[in-house]
Amino acid sequence: MAIENNDIKSLANAAKALPLQSLIGGPLEACVQAQAQAAEATQRYIWGTGFRPVDAANTEFEAVTVSFSFTQNGVLKMLTVPLLTIVPIPYMQIDTVKIRFNADMSVDNNGNLMAKYSTDTATIEKQSVSKYSLHNNLNVEVVASGHSMPEGVNKMLELLGNCMEIKDILPISARVIYLDEKTKSAIVYVGDVESEDKLTCDGAYKKSWNKYKGMAMLEFREKGDFVITSGGRSAVVTVK
Numbered sequence: 001m002a003i004e005n006n007d008i009k010s011l012a013n014a015a016k017a018l019p020l021q022s023l024i025g026g027p028l029e030a031c032v033q034a035q036a037q038a039a040e041a042t043q044r045y046i047w048g049t050g051f052r053p054v055d056a057a058n059t060e061f062e063a064v065t066v067s068f069s070f071t072q073n074g075v076l077k078m079l080t081v082p083l084l085t086i087v088p089i090p091y092m093q094i095d096t097v098k099i100r101f102n103a104d105m106s107v108d109n110n111g112n113l114m115a116k117y118s119t120d121t122a123t124i125e126k127q128s129v130s131k132y133s134l135h136n137n138l139n140v141e142v143v144a145s146g147h148s149m150p151e152g153v154n155k156m157l158e159l160l161g162n163c164m165e166i167k168d169i170l171p172i173s174a175r176v177i178y179l180d181e182k183t184k185s186a187i188v189y190v191g192d193v194e195s196e197d198k199l200t201c202d203g204a205y206k207k208s209w210n211k212y213k214g215m216a217m218l219e220f221r222e223k224g225d226f227v228i229t230s231g232g233r234s235a236v237v238t239v240k
Contacts, residue, residue, distance in 0.1 A: 024099055027140040031097050034142075038092045046153070050084035050160075063160055069169065078169045082160040093147040100139040170228055170235040178240050179223065188237050190216045193230050201228045 051061040064083040069076060149157070171191040179186045185205065193199050193216040196209035203226045206219040220226065220239045228235050 027099055027142075028097065031094055031142060035094050038144075042089065042091050045090060046084065049087065050082070063163070076169050076171050077166055080165045080167075082163055085157060085161050085164070089149060089153070091147055091149055092144050094142060094144045096141075096143045098139075098141040098143075100141075168233045170230055170233045172228065172235045172237060175236070176238045176240065177220070179221070184221055186220045186239050188218050188220070188228075190218060190228055190230065190235070192233075199228070199230045201226055204228075 050064055052064055054060045054062050065080050066083050068079045173189040177186040177188050190199065191214065193209060193214055196216065199207060199209065199216050201218055203220065203222060203224065204218045205221045207216060209216040218228065223239050225236055225238050228237060
């Protein structure tokens, strides 16, 4: 069956009727929204994991740190590290989006015009009186992978990394102690104390020192965090 000029115009008009804006623009818009959601997830992870508020109004934040104690050359030391510098931060970015669109127009022996477009999940057909049928397929391929952090985040991590601190600490029997229900007091023992005069702790109720063992005992009767210092070293004990 020969194709006349009017038939060619009919095919052209049928092709123009295809919803190309939604077929091609829809997947692109979905990719943009997916990228925005991934960025928001990274932002929530950074704020929720690496920082904590320091005021009730949540207007000021401080970095969450992790402390490790270890012995080096017989001296007890503590390493304090910002948490974000030792855990991986999830960050995904869309690398490429490939949209493949194919249209196949052919003569329908039944004399009907059928417009048919499909994706992997749906097929839609439209019919009207004509001599032709129209077929097209849409294939969308999205490739995403983990990427390096944006420059601002890298700068923040660099500054946090510079805040790592190693310091000598006093050996104490426990870092967290509890007030006894009967005596209303809590006791912690401190090692490597050269003399009672060099041992200081604001908030301690009483202290005693055993010069033969080089050990001191501190008694607390209030809850809180207390700093113990001796000979240029320090330790923090929490009383609950």
